[in-house]
Amino acid sequence: MKPGAVASGTLESLISALLRGGISISLALIVAGTAVSFIHHPDYASSVAALARLTRPGMAPHDLREVAAGIAGFRGQALVMLGLLVLMATPVVRVATSLVVFARSRDRAFVLLTSTVLVLLLLSLALGRAGG
Amino acid sequence: MTPLEFTLLVFAVSLAAGFFGSLLGLGGGIIVIPALTFLFHVDLRYAIGASIVSVIATSSGAAAAYVRERMANLRVAMFLETATASGALTGAFLAGILGGRWLTLAFGSAVMLSAVGMIRGREWRPGASPARDAWADHLRLHGSYHDGALGQEVAYRVYGTRWGLLLMYVAGAVSGLLGIGAGALKVPAMDLAMRLPIKASSATSNLMIGVTAAASAGVYFARGDIDPFVTAPVACGVVLGALAGSRLLPRLRSKALRLVFVALLLWIGLQMILKAMR
Numbered sequence: 489m490k491p492g493a494v495a496s497g498t499l500e501s502l503i504s505a506l507l508r509g510g511i512s513i514s515l516a517l518i519v520a521g522t523a524v525s526f527i528h529h530p531d532y533a534s535s536v537a538a539l540a541r542l543t544r545p546g547m548a549p550h551d552l553r554e555v556a557a558g559i560a561g562f563r564g565q566a567l568v569m570l571g572l573l574v575l576m577a578t579p580v581v582r583v584a585t586s587l588v589v590f591a592r593s594r595d596r597a598f599v600l601l602t603s604t605v606l607v608l609l610l611l612s613l614a615l616g617r618a619g620g
Numbered sequence: 621m622t623p624l625e626f627t628l629l630v631f632a633v634s635l636a637a638g639f640f641g642s643l644l645g646l647g648g649g650i651i652v653i654p655a656l657t658f659l660f661h662v663d664l665r666y667a668i669g670a671s672i673v674s675v676i677a678t679s680s681g682a683a684a685a686y687v688r689e690r691m692a693n694l695r696v697a698m699f700l701e702t703a704t705a706s707g708a709l710t711g712a713f714l715a716g717i718l719g720g721r722w723l724t725l726a727f728g729s730a731v732m733l734s735a736v737g738m739i740r741g742r743e744w745r746p747g748a749s750p751a752r753d754a755w756a757d758h759l760r761l762h763g764s765y766h767d768g769a770l771g772q773e774v775a776y777r778v779y780g781t782r783w784g785l786l787l788m789y790v791a792g793a794v795s796g797l798l799g800i801g802a803g804a805l806k807v808p809a810m811d812l813a814m815r816l817p818i819k820a821s822s823a824t825s826n827l828m829i830g831v832t833a834a835a836s837a838g839v840y841f842a843r844g845d846i847d848p849f850v851t852a853p854v855a856c857g858v859v860l861g862a863l864a865g866s867r868l869l870p871r872l873r874s875k876a877l878r879l880v881f882v883a884l885l886l887w888i889g890l891q892m893i894l895k896a897m898r
Contacts, residue, residue, distance in 0.1 A: 504688035507680045511859050518852050522627065525849075532623035539623045545663045548847040568848035572673055575855060576837040578680050579830035586698060597759055598695070601702055605831070608705035612712060612796075612835040 499589045506585055510578030514571045521567030528564060580609055621660075623849070630660060631853035637674060638861025642682035643869055644881050645825030646803035647675030647833065648858055650888060662850055669845035672837045674858045675803075679830025681862030686823035691870060693763045693820055696778060696810070697827045703785040704792035704806075704832050711796020712839075718797065721896050727794055727805075728892025734808035735885035738878065755781040765820060768870035776817050783813035795832050803829050804888055807881065818878045819869060826866075 526532050549555050549569055558566025583606050590598040621629075633655045634648075641648030649671035656667040686692035756762060756778040764775035787809035795802035803825045810821035840846055869877075 500687050500690065500694060503694065504684050507684040507687070511677070511680050511684065515856060515859060518856055521848070522852050526624065529623075534622055536622055539621055539626055542623055542849045543626075543662055543666065543847065545665065546844070547849075548666070548669070548844045550842060550844040565848045568852045569846075572846060572848060572851055572855060573841070575673065575676055575680065576834055576841070579676060579834040583698075583701070583831060586694075598698060601698055605698065605701045605705050608702070608709055609831065609835050612705070612709045613838040615709070615712065 499586060502585060502589060503582055506582055507578060510574060510581065514575040514578070517571030517574065518568050521564045521569075521571060523564070524562065524567060525564030580606075583609065626660060627853045630656070630850075631857040633659075634674065634854045634857025635861040635864075637854075638678050638681060638858035638863075639865040640861075641674075641678040641803075641858070642826060642862035642865030643822065643872070643877065644803070644884060645807045645822035645829070646678075646884075647671070647829050648678050648861075649675055650804075650884075652854060652858075656850070656854075665843075665845045666847045666850045669840045669847065670851045670854045672833050672840050673846060673851050674854050675833035676830050676837060677855045677858040678862045679826055679828075679833070681859040682823070682866040683827040683830065685863070685866035686826060686869075689765065689870065690763065691765045691819060692823035692827045693761070693778075693816065694827070695759065696761050696763070696814070696816070697824050699759060699761060699781070700784060700788045700806075700810075700824075701828055701831055703788035704795070704828060705835065707789040707792020707794075708796035708832055708835055709792075710789075711793035712836075714793065714797060723794075723797055724892050725896035728889045728896060730790070730794070730889075731804050731885050731892065732889035734805065734812070735882050735889060737812050738808055738882045738885070751779075752777075753779045753781050763820065765817075765823075766870065767819070767874075769873045774817060776815070776820065779815045780813040784809055787813055792832060796836065802832065804885060808885070811878075818874050818881070819872075822877070822881075823869065 529538065531538050549558070555566050555569045555573070559570060583602060587599065587602040587606060590602055634652065637648035637651035640651070652671045652674045653667045656662040656670060657664055683692055687694060761778040762776065764773055767774045788806065791802045791805035791809060794805060806825040806828060807821045810816040810824060811818055816824065
């Protein structure tokens with residue numbers, strides 16, 4: 489059997505499980521957060537003014553500290569944001585996981601390719617943070 | 621409209637966006653952005669932030685199934701992601717230099733050209749296959765998948781890896797510049813240059829757009845463009861829609877899928893060009 493042939497099947501089931509795990513955790517957090525919001529604010533079901541308030545520009549959280557503080561205060565929207573962050577991190581974790589599997593199966597070319605992608609991803613995140 | 625009605629209606633629209641996005645290898649931003657801004661009067665920045673999240677949601681939701689069924693070619697995706705990621709980085713640098721109007725026009729024209737290329741098409745003639753691609757052989761990029769419509773395994777070889785890399789670099793630059801997944805350019809690149817079957821192209825594009833979008837999503841979050849209230853129903857709807865779509869894709873006929881994709885490309889291209897002309 490060719491080297492990497494076994495690992496390739498493993499990689500596929502691993503990635504598939506990882507993606508499913510990521511979306512399940514994220515969806516659970518988003519649904520729970522939305523439920524908490526609607527329970528805390530019964531007027532969300534009746535008030536038109538509440539929608540304008542919620543979608544006003546400049547309301548969204550900017551950094552992780554803000555989100556963490558919201559979760560400590562059991563704010564529904566902070567739970568939703570945590571769920572969205574899990575969703576956003578899933579593809580990056582997917583690339584990192586592939587790197588580990590390629591390294592284990594000694595697939596040198598793909599270790600090189602995958603680490604390049606990972607470095608570029610982290611670089612664009614870092615640059616974006618500095619520029620944005 | 622109350623917050624409850626908003627959440628339910630946006631969820632319904634996003635279900636459709638995820639469903640079609642997962643079939644066509646696109647993020648669904650084409651449906652999400654206009655719906656949020658025109659129908660629900662959401663601020664454009666929040667709409668774009670929600671669209672970036674919807675690209676990731678479509679990608680993860682659909683690719684979970686596509687990777688397991690080997691519909692998405694994981695090795696081709698990893699190979700091409702080096703080009704899209706470096707393109708995206710270039711795009712982020714160029715964003716301050718290039719004007720939005722020229723960019724939109726360029727993207728629109730590129731999409732139209734891809735559509736024309738896909739209409740003229742390529743027939744599968746066993747005798748007329750192109751020269752073997754050394755990189756594709758060396759990196760073992762060739763693949764196979766089970767086609768539910770044909771009821772058989774479809775094996776395919778990958779060609780044109782250099783063209784593929786170049787086109788993916790351009791697609792990456794476009795997504796870095798415009799903040800989109802650019803699946804509309806990724807699918808034609810795999811279909812025309814690398815000769816992947818349309819289903820494999822669409823599924824592999826689905827896997828790839830998540831990584832491209834994740835790089836930009838961090839930036840949008842830091843800018844405060846991702847509003848949890850607006851994005852929550854989008855993310856949930858799109859994920860569930862994509863899960864449903866990814867069950868249907870293996871059973872669709874490739875010819876029909878290609879036709880719908882070309883029609884959509886013409887529509888997107890026209891929209892973009894009109895927007896740039898205005």
